Amino acid sequence: MTRLHVLSAATRPTSSGRPLAQWVAEQARARGGFEVTPVDLAEIALPFLDEPENAASGVYAHQHTREWSALVDAADAFLFVMPMYNGGFTAPFKNAIDFLYREWQGKPVGIVSYSGGVTGGAPAAEMLLPVLTRVGMRPAGRSVAVPGIGGLVGPEGFEAPAGLAQELAGVLDDVAELAAAEPAAEAVTV
Numbered sequence: 001m002t003r004l005h006v007l008s009a010a011t012r013p014t015s016s017g018r019p020l021a022q023w024v025a026e027q028a029r030a031r032g033g034f035e036v037t038p039v040d041l042a043e044i045a046l047p048f049l050d051e052p053e054n055a056a057s058g059v060y061a062h063q064h065t066r067e068w069s070a071l072v073d074a075a076d077a078f079l080f081v082m083p084m085y086n087g088g089f090t091a092p093f094k095n096a097i098d099f100l101y102r103e104w105q106g107k108p109v110g111i112v113s114y115s116g117g118v119t120g121g122a123p124a125a126e127m128l129l130p131v132l133t134r135v136g137m138r139p140a141g142r143s144v145a146v147p148g149i150g151g152l153v154g155p156e157g158f159e160a161p162a163g164l165a166q167e168l169a170g171v172l173d174d175v176a177e178l179a180a181a182e183p184a185a186e187a188v189t190v
């Protein structure tokens with residue numbers, strides 16, 4: 001069974017994306033084939049990168065880095081549920097990625113982006129792709145973008161618009177396929 005971590009990449013206490021991430025995790029569980037662990041970046045509460053060594057060294061001075069490393073190590077694959085701020089990915093999310101290196105390598109990743117506007121955060125997801133390949137992740141061919149997030153979250157949580165579950169199913173299939181395939185030989189470039 002593929003250990004899939006569904007990472008909510010938002011850090012604001014009032015994040016609209018948190019209910020979306022919960023819905024995504026439920027969908028992944030319902031699909032089967034995944035052992036799903038929800039991870040909330042706000043709860044991880046990493047500081048700005050404060051490690052003396054480059055992450056590629058794997059030498060970590062701080063307990064918060066060792067804990068984050070263990071959590072990422074424990075996943076076979078990821079779904080990143082990420083907001084868009086000012087046309088791009090958020091600083092805390094990039095910071096969390098930069099904390100580690102080896103831990104990301106070879107891992108399949110699917111992206112669910114969201115935003116207040118009409119793009120659904122697709123530009124932020126596009127911006128993230130070179131970062132993910134740089135740390136050796138294997139991005140899914142398909143992704144999901146959720147526009148107008150503010151209007152989709154109510155007292156009952158996230159209310160999925162028609163067709164979204166099907167779109168997400170495509171991403172989950174891609175991630176499962178990548179997880180089943182042998183990862184390419186690791187090319188560690190520092």
Ligand SMILES: Cc1cc2nc3c(=O)[nH]c(=O)nc-3n(C[C@H](O)[C@H](O)[C@H](O)COP(=O)(O)O)c2cc1C
Pocket residue numbers: 010011012014015016017018083084085086087088114115116117118119120149150
């Ligand atoms: C700093 C900031 C910048 C934002 N920039 C954009 C933007 O460029 N385009 C857009 O459609 N929405 C933008 N929004 C709206 C967010 O995408 C929306 O509020 C979303 O809920 C943010 O995710 P979060 O609630 O998980 O923090 C911005 C929100 C914030 C807080």
